[in-house]
Structure formats: C-alpha cells, structure tokens
Amino acid sequence: MRKLLQVDFDFAGPFGEEMSNALVGLAESINNEPGFIWKVWTENQANQVAGGIYLFEDEVSANAYLEMHTARLKEMGVKEVRGQIFDVNTPLSTINKAPVA
C-alpha cells in the first residue's frame, strides 16, 4: 500500500533559485531510491524551514528512505528532522483530485 512521507526541519538555506541550483544532483538521485514515486520540495525562507512531501510504493521503502535521509540531513548540519509516515485515504483523496492513484 502506498505511503505518504512528510518531512520538515529547521533550515538556514539556501532557498529558492539558489537551492534549485545547488540540489539538482540530489534530486536526480532521489528518483533512483527504491519505491520512490514523487516528491514535492517544500521551503519557507521566512520561517527558516524546509522539507518534502513524498509518495512511496509501500511502508518499507518510506521507512528506509526516512532513515537514510535523516542521517544525510544530520551530516549537512540539520539538528532535528521531523518525519511522519501516513496512509493515504484514497477514496477521499480521489474526490479532492489528489495525485496519488
């Protein structure tokens, strides 16, 4: 069953175009992670927060990615990574045109 992974963390930047340019290689590598379907990259410069919303094929792949990504972020200097894995309520999400089918 597909799982949604919600990640956010306090972040000092880079944001916006600078982030886009710096992290192309990381984004391309994420496409190769087991069970990965899509990721929305999230950022809020005013609040100094960044993160991502991911869809994975199943709980095993979502868990494995969260563990690996948390370790990677900590190596980049992030102190605390907030990560939560959710089921997707598919009937309600389908009513609301969500891209999860």
Place this chain on the structure above:
Amino acid sequence: MRKLLQVDFDFAGPFGEEMSNALVGLAESINNEPGFIWKVWTENQANQVAGGIYLFEDEVSANAYLEMHTARLKEMGVKEVRGQIFDVNTPLSTINKAPVA
C-alpha cells in the same frame, strides 16, 4: 504563486473505510474552497494522527483555508492543529515528478 499547506493533528478516528464513508460530504465541499487545487488525505491509526497535504493557488487562499479548517477541527474536538504553509521549489519538484505544475 502556488503554496503547499501541510496539516496534521492528534485524532481518535474514524480511520480508513469508516473515515471515507463519514467524510464524503466534507471532501466534496473542499473542492469549492477558493484557490483549492488538490488534497491528499493522510491518516495513521497506529499513531492516532490524521491530516492533509493541500495545494492552493496562492498564500491568501492557503491561509484562509487553514484558519477556517483549524476552527472546524476544534469544533470537532481536535485540541491542537499543526499547520504550515510552504513555497514549492518547482524546478526540484519537477525533477522528482511532483504533481505541482
């Protein structure tokens, strides 16, 4: 500019099929909210948490929805609603096949 709204809160249920059946009318009403594009309905029965990931047309509509939805959830007995509004990093999200274009 499009904004992502991330919402979650402690929740005692209903979950799964029971939630789907109970909240069809609410889901249909959300399609009519100003600036609304899509919502993924999220739930985690083991952790007693639920929420949603939304895409809105702009910050004004995302903020207005979060304020209205927080009040509605509190009327339903939810004590604390965690809501965060993010920019979407479109170039990186596009690399990762995200449904935000």
